Amino acid sequence: MKVQLPDGVRKALNVLLCVVAVAGTGFGGREIWQLWDARRQIDAACAGLVPAGRVLALSPAGGTITARQADEGTIEPELLAGGQDCELFSTEAGEKAGTDSGQRWFFTGAVGVMPPDERETSEEPWDQIEDPFGHYTYADQPLGGGIAGMVTDSGVVVELPCPTGRVNGQRISTLWARATLMSGRPFTEREQPTAHDRKVLAQTAVLTANNLADRLGCPDRLPDPPDDIPALTPGPTPASRAAGTCAWYREAGFPRDRDLADQVLESRTDARLWDERCVLVLSRLRANTVWSEHTDTLRGVGRPSRPGQWFVSLHTYSGDHAKNVRLHTGGSTDPGTRAEPGKAGRGGDDPAWWASSVCEGRAQIHTMTAAYGYDKVVTPELEKVFRSYVDDVTDRRGCTDVTMPAPATFRAD
Structure with a gap:
């Protein structure tokens, strides 16, 4: 049944519908303009690349x-x-x-x-691996x-x-x-x-x-990335569960040595990475135990007071990234010791070493840095630790021409 509305009511409804339609058009217009302006701003600031x-x-x-x-x-x-x-x-x-x-x-x-023009540098001997403010460490x-x-x-x-x-x-x-x-x-x-x-x-x-x-004018293009990218796992994690870039440390039985690290900060292995990292970390309990057992050696070294303060950090730099690796740079005026491809050595008197290799024609630089204080205890043990790490990386990547630091460089100063 068709309902006949009074003229006054019908006119009021028509006006209301017009107002709603105009408002909707205006709102949609603002949305469209906002989207257009956002794209314009992004294209202008990012040179049309992003x-x-x-x-x-x-x-x-x-x-x-x-x-x-x-x-x-x-x-x-x-x-x-x-x-x-x-x-x-x-x-x-x-x-x-x-x-x-x-x-x-x-x-x-x-x-x-x-x-690149800039230097590649790994952790410095005075760094700490875990976030000092209690945030997640990834x-x-x-x-x-x-x-x-x-x-x-x-x-x-x-x-x-x-x-x-x-x-x-x-x-x-x-x-x-x-x-x-x-x-x-x-x-x-x-x-x-x-x-x-x-x-x-x-x-x-x-x-x-x-x-x-x-x-x-580059000939190649990257494929689409994976749809499902896993979240990062907070670390460090127990060395007994190492399964990625630090798996060699667990497999060799190093965590059972009371002077060495009982935790690791690691990633999945991938030979495409230009910087593949493994960090051996002493938990606060392990660090304090080592300090207490070596008080004579560590005279003048304060008790470790923060998580991640004592560590041994290992990196492998590949290709272009291996061309300008520096050990222990003390600032913009200190170039540090250059880790030269084809050679190996130590960064002066600092607890930092490098080795080199060649993988599929690409230079590789492998570095190791120990935390200050802890190095006085652990340096004599680090030759076998570094050798095990480099052996693992070069075996996985099929590298040749491996050059290691001389045994005499692993001395505690």
Whole structure:
């Protein structure tokens, strides 16, 4: 049955429907303009290299997006040799964080080429491995999927060979791209990106690298990253459960030596990684036991007071990254000891050593650094520890021309 409304009521309804329609159109128009402006800002700041659609899929990317308006914080392709980045802000991240400005820095996209100008340095003898403020301590993990890539507690970085590429007329060998999430709670879980954001960051890094490859005339492209990227596992973990880059330490029975580490900080093994790391860490109990049993040797050395203060750190640098490795740099004016490919040795009087090898035609530098204080106890044992580590890496990678430091360098000063 058709209901006939009075003229006054019918007119009022028509006006209301028009108002709703106009409001909806206006709201949709604002949404469309906001999305268009966000893409414009991202493309401008990131030189069209970082995929705007992927960035806008990140959890903190809601509301208004703006880019840092400064010389640093926008990508300039002609300066790639030194590395470039673009920095993005969002009102959603600002609202969640309660910032005074109403916005917050939530994303950084970075690109660069190699060979790099900067030095590669591993842990210094005075560093500590665990976070001193009680935050989670994570080891970076390989991305997988046939990609030379690394997942960190804040993002993803990938590399792509480019032997025919040039920047400002200079030949390069490799390019890299990194996607980093800068925002904390509530956009992270256990101080690392969520599963959704890890996936988006990996896609962003890979697409950025491929876009840069297009720009530089590189022949290869990276495949799509894995859909499921595991969360990082907090460490250190018991050495008795070592199964990745520190598995050799468990298999050789080293953890049973009361002077050596009872924990490890490790990653899954992946020969594509340009920096593969294993850290042997003394728990606070083990460190204090060693200190108590060697008070004569450790005269003048204070009792270890922080987690991760005593450690032995081991790295393997590959390819371009192996060309400028320095041991114990004391600052910008101190170049440190260069770990030369094809040679081996010690970093002066410091508890730091290097070995070298060649894997599939690529130079490899293997380093070992012991914590100050602890080195007075453990240095005589480190020759066999370092040999076991280097043997493991070179066997896994099929390396040749292995050169180790002389036994006389493993002395406690």
